[in-house]
Amino acid sequence: MEKQQYILEKPDCFELKDIFTCGQCFRWEENTDGSYTGIVRKNVINIKQEGNTYNIKSVGNEDIKELIYQYFDLNRDYLKLQEELSKIDENMKTSIEYGKGIRLLNQDLWETLISFIISANNNIPRIQKIIKRLSQTYGNEIKFDEKSYYTFPLPEQLSNVSIQDFRNLGLGFRDKRLYETTQAILKKQVDLEELEKNPNTQEVRETLLTLSGVGPKVADCILLFSTLKRFEVFPIDVWINRVMNELYLHEQEDKVSKAKIQRLASEKFGDLAGLAQQYLFFWRRN
DNA sequence: GCGCAGGGGGTCG
DNA sequence: CGACCCCCTGCG
Numbered sequence: 547m548e549k550q551q552y553i554l555e556k557p558d559c560f561e562l563k564d565i566f567t568c569g570q571c572f573r574w575e576e577n578t579d580g581s582y583t584g585i586v587r588k589n590v591i592n593i594k595q596e597g598n599t600y601n602i603k604s605v606g607n608e609d610i611k612e613l614i615y616q617y618f619d620l621n622r623d624y625l626k627l628q629e630e631l632s633k634i635d636e637n638m639k640t641s642i643e644y645g646k647g648i649r650l651l652n653q654d655l656w657e658t659l660i661s662f663i664i665s666a667n668n669n670i671p672r673i674q675k676i677i678k679r680l681s682q683t684y685g686n687e688i689k690f691d692e693k694s695y696y697t698f699p700l701p702e703q704l705s706n707v708s709i710q711d712f713r714n715l716g717l718g719f720r721d722k723r724l725y726e727t728t729q730a731i732l733k734k735q736v737d738l739e740e741l742e743k744n745p746n747t748q749e750v751r752e753t754l755l756t757l758s759g760v761g762p763k764v765a766d767c768i769l770l771f772s773t774l775k776r777f778e779v780f781p782i783d784v785w786i787n788r789v790m791n792e793l794y795l796h797e798q799e800d801k802v803s804k805a806k807i808q809r810l811a812s813e814k815f816g817d818l819a820g821l822a823q824q825y826l827f828f829w830r831r832n
Numbered sequence: 833g834c835g836c837a838g839g840g841g842g843t844c845g
Numbered sequence: 846c847g848a849c850c851c852c853c854t855g856c857g
Contacts, residue, residue, distance in 0.1 A: 569841065666842040672852060673841090718850025723843080761843045783841040827841085 547688065550610040554600040559624035561647020562593060562600075568648050568828040570771040572661055572674045573681075573698075583690075585681070586617055587654055588697055590690040605690045619649045619775075631822055634814060637793050638822065641829035648824055651771060655738050656731070657698040658772035663723050663759035665767075672716075679715050704728045723759030730757055747776050762804075770820040780811040780819040789830035 562582055566574040574584035581594035589606025591613075604610045615621055628646065631638045660680075665673050677698070684699035684707065705728070712721035730736055736753055744750050747769065754765040766781035768774065780786075782804050791802045794810060815822040 662841090663843095667840065667849075668842085668851085669840040669853070675852090713850085716851065718852095719843095719848090720850080759843065763842060767841080781841080785841065831841090 547605050547607070550604045550606075552602045552604075552610045552614065554602055554614060556598045556600065557618075557620050559628065559646055560618070560620075560649060562595060564645050564647035564828070565618070565649050565651065568645060568824055569670070569831075570651055570767075570824070571653060572665075572670070572677050583695075585688070585695050585697060586613060588686070588688070589613060590688050590695045592690070605688060617652055619652055624649065627818060627821060631815070631818055631825070634822075638825070641825040644832075645825045645828040648828060650775070650777075650821065650824065652773045652775060653771055654698065655742060655768070655772045655774060656701060658768050659727070659731075659738075659754075659757070659760070660698075660724065662764045662767045662771075663727060663757075664717065664720055666720065666723075666759065666761075666764060668720075676716055683715065701728055701731045705732055720759060726758035727760070742773060747778060750774065750776075751779070766820075770823075777820045778812075778817040780808060780815070780823050782807055783827075785831050786823055786827050789826050793826075 565571075566576075566582060566584075571584075574582050576582055577592075579594065581592055583590065583592045585591075587606070587608065589604050589608055589610075591602065591604045591606075591610070594601045602610060602614060604613070606613075628642050632642055661673070661677060664676050678696075681696040681698050684703045685696040688695045688697065704724075707725070707728070709721045709725045712724050717724060731738060736757060741750055741753060744753075751765050751769060754760050754768055755762070760768070763781050763783055766779040769776040769779045770781060787802060787804070787807060788799065790807050790810065791797055791799060794814075795802060795806070811819045811823070
């Protein structure tokens with residue numbers, strides 16, 4: 547395990563707080579010195595902003611600069627995407643101004659899949675705790691600054707974990723879903739590597755939907771927040787339902803149909819719907 | 833302070 | 846369309 551350091555000059559549209567609190571990830575913790583520490587694949591990473599630069603330290607098996615560019619989506623021109631979205635209307639301008647530092651992370655597909663199954667009908671503090679326990683129990687330890695961190699367990703590392711074991715970790719009724727999906731991945735009923743190569747978003751979505759615990763909302767989150775990176779999907783949860791209705795539909799809240807919102811999002815935001823969703827979600831929730 | 837509803841980034845049957 | 850596990854929050 548190699549120690550590395552990398553100084554990153556502040557990229558456009560890049561704020562750690564926005565990135566880590568907009569709801570796409572669950573494993574980054576803020577330290578008392580204002581830096582953030584997280585686990586990305588088999589690397590522990592600490593990022594500290596110092597004026598216009600970021601001091602990044604890591605322990606792990608990947609080249610830190612490459613990892614940072616790939617993980618934080620730094621090769622994509624968010625300034626251009628924001629300009630494009632801003633032209634749509636005032637709502638977009640306002641929400642982008644609020645969340646202008648958001649970058650959509652390229653997170654490991656397997657980890658994103660499991661994390662968002664856990665997120666169903668759950669709250670963020672509890673989701674974070676469950677993922678932490680899961681990693682501490684079945685992941686690999688990595689030492690960083692005398693402290694222990696744990697990788698997210700691979701499918702193989704969960705192969706002998708029973709439904710009851712998951713229940714004991716505090717997963718609640720999601721225990722069975724986690725078990726079944728893990729087994730399906732291990733048996734290659736769904737091949738995640740093949741999924742990464744498939745350019746057809748609808749096909750990928752349909753395949754994800756066959757997995758236990760994966761419904762429309764979870765499938766779209768996986769498509770948007772993992773390495774699949776499909777900007778055209780539009781995950782609909784209670785918050786986005788609310789904000790879209792308030793801004794565009796003005797119907798009685800309990801009568802708004804998801805299909806209508808989906809259609810509206812696609813018409814308005816096109817192939818940038820997912821990014822628009824993040825700005826709207828982050829703005830409305832805070 | 834303690835105790836108890838209320839509800840949470842949905843999915844499944 | 847109701848149930849679902851756990852737990853954190855807010856109120857009395």
